[in-house]
Amino acid sequence: MIRLSHLLCSLFFVSLFLLIGCDSLRNEVDPSQLTREPAKIVVTCFLSPQDLVLAAKVTQTQTVLSPSQGAAGVNPVVNATVKLSEGNKFVFLQYDASLDLYRADSKKLPVVAGRTYTLTVQIPKRQPLTSTCTVPEAVNLASAVFDSITEEQSGRQYRRYFVRARWQDPAGKPNFYQVTGLFRSVLTCSSCESNSGGQTAEAVSYVSFEPGEGNVQRDAAMQGRMMTSEPGYVSSLYVDNKQPTPFRRQYKRALVILNLLNTDQFYYAYQNGIRQQAETAGNPFAEPVPIPSNIKGALGCFGAYNRSTLSMRLIK
Known part of the structure; x- marks a missing residue:
């Protein structure tokens, strides 16, 4: 018992010494000594x-x-x-x-x-x-595909609906792309917010691309071939009793407007840098991602793109 008490006492003084030592490492910094960048x-x-x-x-x-x-x-x-x-x-x-x-x-x-x-x-x-x-030439969207996948989130099953854009890549030179979109919908539920006319109001949201996959692409390995975008998600519905709520029962009307931006290299590099930076957000161990710049004497981007648009009516 004596030895145990001596051991506990020794640990107490060692811990106290470490705390005092750590506190002594903290120094107040005079702002005047900081480099004024x-x-x-x-x-x-x-x-x-x-x-x-x-x-x-x-x-x-x-x-x-x-x-x-x-x-x-x-x-x-x-x-x-x-x-x-x-x-x-x-x-x-x-x-x-x-x-x-x-x-x-x-x-x-x-x-x-x-x-x-x-x-x-x-x-x-x-x-x-x-x-x-x-400014680059426009590249027309050829078609769009509407599909879904079932995923688990926080112990619950969800059916996620998404679209993919398809286009023919021009051969002979490097091309850079960004896909964006809007999802316009009218819900069928009677309790939804209504406008002055007594009808369900239309909701408009952006087509959502996952940060890790992104909506910017280049044709490095797809020169002159048909290209397909990453999934752009428009809706996520809870699967009740393992049976997904039919998309057509959830919405009265649904429309997706997809944009294909054929961009120059500066625009692509800038947007891709932003995407990579978003991937590391909240990770204290991730390496910093510098955002490319093509402004002489400053930071930022001066870029160009040419847009083509395709509308896909999911529910009339």
Whole structure:
């Protein structure tokens, strides 16, 4: 018993010593001794022949010692001169405070496939920020497939409904793609929210692609062949007593609108970097994923895409 008490006493003093030692490693840091890294400018601008508005976003990164000036740590730059040009034609984008971006009507400088555009951002007391991109040709969607799979989530069975887009890849050059979509539906349940006309209101949601699979692809191994997108999920229904609720009983009307974006390399690299970063979110052991940039003198992306659209009516 004596030896046991001596052992417990020794462990107590060792633990106390370690706690005191750890506390002594904590030092207050004088903010004046920190390196004052200057804030960086971030520019994002995407061009498409289908868009009605030319838009660019110009923000400033938030340093450790500077207070945030905007929502969610985003500090908009409101005094920039933003110019978009193609050959000897150009247009200045004006700042819109309600949207925190610079914009202009696309009619003032039409975006045409095959042409190269230059973006110039001039901020007082800074060097001009520049970038160029070339608009790719459109690639038409050939068809879409609607299917489902049963999966277990939190001990319950769910039937997940998804769509896949299909298209013919043009041969002879590298191509980069992004698939997006909208799911428009009207529920059949009588208790759902109704509009003033007394009918069930239409719901609109994005087609959801899994972060690990993503909705960006390249044709590296599929040159000149028919390509298929990853599953884009539109609905998930609980399987009651191992019997799935029929999709047609859940919805009165259902429509999927799919978009195939044939993008340039800069747009693809930027979106793929964002996708990879989303995969590592919340993982403290994951390596940081740098987001590619093609803005000379700043961070961000100036890219282009050409969009084709296909509508698929799941329930009329």
